[in-house]
Amino acid sequence: xxxxxxxxxxxxxxxxxxxxxxxxxxxxxxxxxxxxxxxxxxxxxxxxxxxxxxxxxxxxxxxxxxxxxxxxxxxxxxxxxxxxxxxxxxxxxxxxxxxxxxxxxxxxxxxxxxxxxxxxxxxxxxxxxxxxxxxxxxxxxxxxxxxxxxxxxxxxxxxxxxxxxxxxxxxxxxxxxxxxxxxxxxxxxxxxxxxxxxxxxxxxxxxxxxxxxxxxxxxxxxxxxxxxxxxxxxxxxxxxxxxxxxxxxxxxxxxxxxxxxxxxxxxxxxxxxxxxxxxxxxxxxxxxxxxxxxxxxxxxxxxxxxxxxxxxxxxxxxxxxxxxxxxxxxxxxxxxxxxxxxxxxxxxxxxxxxxxxxxxxxxxxxxxxxxxxxxxxxxxxxxxxxxxxxxxxxxx
Numbered sequence: 001x002x003x004x005x006x007x008x009x010x011x012x013x014x015x016x017x018x019x020x021x022x023x024x025x026x027x028x029x030x031x032x033x034x035x036x037x038x039x040x041x042x043x044x045x046x047x048x049x050x051x052x053x054x055x056x057x058x059x060x061x062x063x064x065x066x067x068x069x070x071x072x073x074x075x076x077x078x079x080x081x082x083x084x085x086x087x088x089x090x091x092x093x094x095x096x097x098x099x100x101x102x103x104x105x106x107x108x109x110x111x112x113x114x115x116x117x118x119x120x121x122x123x124x125x126x127x128x129x130x131x132x133x134x135x136x137x138x139x140x141x142x143x144x145x146x147x148x149x150x151x152x153x154x155x156x157x158x159x160x161x162x163x164x165x166x167x168x169x170x171x172x173x174x175x176x177x178x179x180x181x182x183x184x185x186x187x188x189x190x191x192x193x194x195x196x197x198x199x200x201x202x203x204x205x206x207x208x209x210x211x212x213x214x215x216x217x218x219x220x221x222x223x224x225x226x227x228x229x230x231x232x233x234x235x236x237x238x239x240x241x242x243x244x245x246x247x248x249x250x251x252x253x254x255x256x257x258x259x260x261x262x263x264x265x266x267x268x269x270x271x272x273x274x275x276x277x278x279x280x281x282x283x284x285x286x287x288x289x290x291x292x293x294x295x296x297x298x299x300x301x302x303x304x305x306x307x308x309x310x311x312x313x314x315x316x317x318x319x320x321x322x323x324x325x326x327x328x329x330x331x332x333x334x335x336x337x338x339x340x341x342x343x344x345x346x347x348x349x350x351x352x353x354x355x356x357x358x359x360x361x362x363x364x365x366x367x368x369x370x371x372x373x374x375x376x377x378x379x380x381x382x383x384x385x386x387x388x389x390x391x392x393x394x395x396x
Contacts, residue, residue: 012040015377019048023126023381026391030368030384034377042372042380044365049395057355061321062088062162063298065352070156072340072359073393075118078104078111079335081160086241087331087342088162091324094296100164100289101243106177106280107150107159108242108333109273113184114143115336115388116270123263123385124195127204132194139187142180149173162322163297164290178281184274191267205259209371209383212257219370220363223338225387228265229257235334247279259386266388296322321350337361337388361393 015032018024027048033041053072057065069080082104089096096104121136144154149170151159159166195201211221216229226233234251236244252268254261290297294313303310326348332341338360345354364387371383 017380019045024384025122025389026394028365028384028389028391028394030380032377032380037377039372039375039377039380042369044368046362046365046391046394049391051392051396053396054355054357057352059351061350062324062352063318063321065355066160066162067156067158070158071392072357072396073115073335073337073361073390074155075390076111076115076336077155077157078107078159079115079333079340081157082108082242083331083333083335083340083342085160085162086333087329087344088324090331091327091329091344091346092162092296092322094163094291094293096164096291097288098243098285099168099287102280102284103165103169103289104160104242105244105247106277106284107147107157109276109280110143110146110177110180112273112336113270113277114140114147116266116273117143119266119385119388120191123388124201126381126385127201129195129198129201132191135187135190135194139180139184146173146176146180149176161290161298163293164288167300168289174281174284177277181274181278181281185271188267188271195263196267202260204378204382205263205386207256208259208375208379209386210256210258211367211371215367215370216257219367221338222363223334223336223360224262224265224269225338225360225364227252228254228262230254235332235339239332241331241333246283247276249273249276259382262386323348323350332358335360337390337393338364357396359393359396361387361389361391362396365389365394 013034015034017030017032019027019029024030029045031043031045032039053068056068066081066084069084070077072080117136117140121133124132147157148154150173151157151166211229213230216226216231222233230253232251232253237251249272252265252272254265298317299310299313304314324346326346328345330341330343332339339358340360341358343356343358344352347353368383372380
């Protein structure tokens with residue numbers, strides 16, 4: 001045996017993770033370079049789900065753009081709707097009635113819990129824990145039932161409208177919402193009992209994907225990803241919208257910036273979201289749910305069917321669309337995955353001149369190479385899971 005045969009092999013192996021792989025949570029392809037089981041390089045390859053939503057908005061009226069926003073982060077449709085309608089309302093210079101603001105908060109926080117439950121179940125399943133998936137979907141199904149009561153669908157809501165809501169809460173909704181809010185804190189304990197002190201879970205998540213506070217800020221992280229690294233920033237608290245200043249809640253922070261900390265942050269966020277929902281139900285004011293302005297809000301359906309002026313008003317708003325003044329606006333909200341912002345340019349016509357979406361999933365995915373380098377192949381699954389990305393939000 002010569003010396004060349006005794007020398008260690010130095011070539012690396014190239015491996016495709018995805019785009020058809022359940023643990024990539026969509027059509028994500030990660031180009032991996034491996035030295036044995038150690039990751040030398042990890043490049044995300046995106047664009048498999050690009051649909052040109054931002055460009056499509058330029059050829060639709062402001063109302064017609066609303067259903068397109070559902071399809072961004074399809075696990076948090078109401079959050080997408082809320083960011084968009086708030087941006088348009090800022091452009092119009094209108095503020096919706098207090099009852100509508102509270103109902104928007106209620107739906108947004110229920111959506112945050114639903115999104116986090118989906119993340120919890122799939123993240124646990126990716127790392128070998130099957131039971132949390134069934135537990136999390138047990139509660140998520142209750143939320144889906146509530147959503148179906150309110151807007152008739154389960155995944156794509158389109159319940160919010162520019163100037164308010166599609167309709168007030170249906171009879172029996174508040175009672176069902178109270179049932180969930182009161183029962184949920186005990187359910188959270190089930191998840192903690194399964195995972196928080198589980199030795200296998202800790203081994204798979206502790207010190208994996210560490211991102212310091214400074215690095216998180218440099219990469220533009222927001223939401224649970226940034227707060228897991230100790231970045232004390234929450235748009236709901238720091239630049240409140242839709243009456244969030246009326247509610248008390250705590251913004252949880254991590255210390256180590258690893259996958260385990262981000263898990264703990266999201267777990268506590270569900271508790272705080274439930275706390276906000278409880279306060280909404282306790283304080284829910286009476287009144288209208290739409291702006292009293294026929295140039296902005298669609299008239300109630302019962303008036304459309306029985307009143308000629310309302311019928312004409314409805315026809316004009318749908319056929320021609322509303323016409324905001326020329327200008328530009330940016331509005332951001334605290335979506336379940338981080339900062340979701342809408343930048344809209346108006347030229348005074350019924351259709352937006354330009355719409356740009358600042359989606360959190362794309363930003364959160366960006367430093368994959370930094371997080372994965374030097375880790376084992378199995379850790380890339382934990383890293384993709386901790387990001388809680390949705391590829392529709394990455395590609396748009």
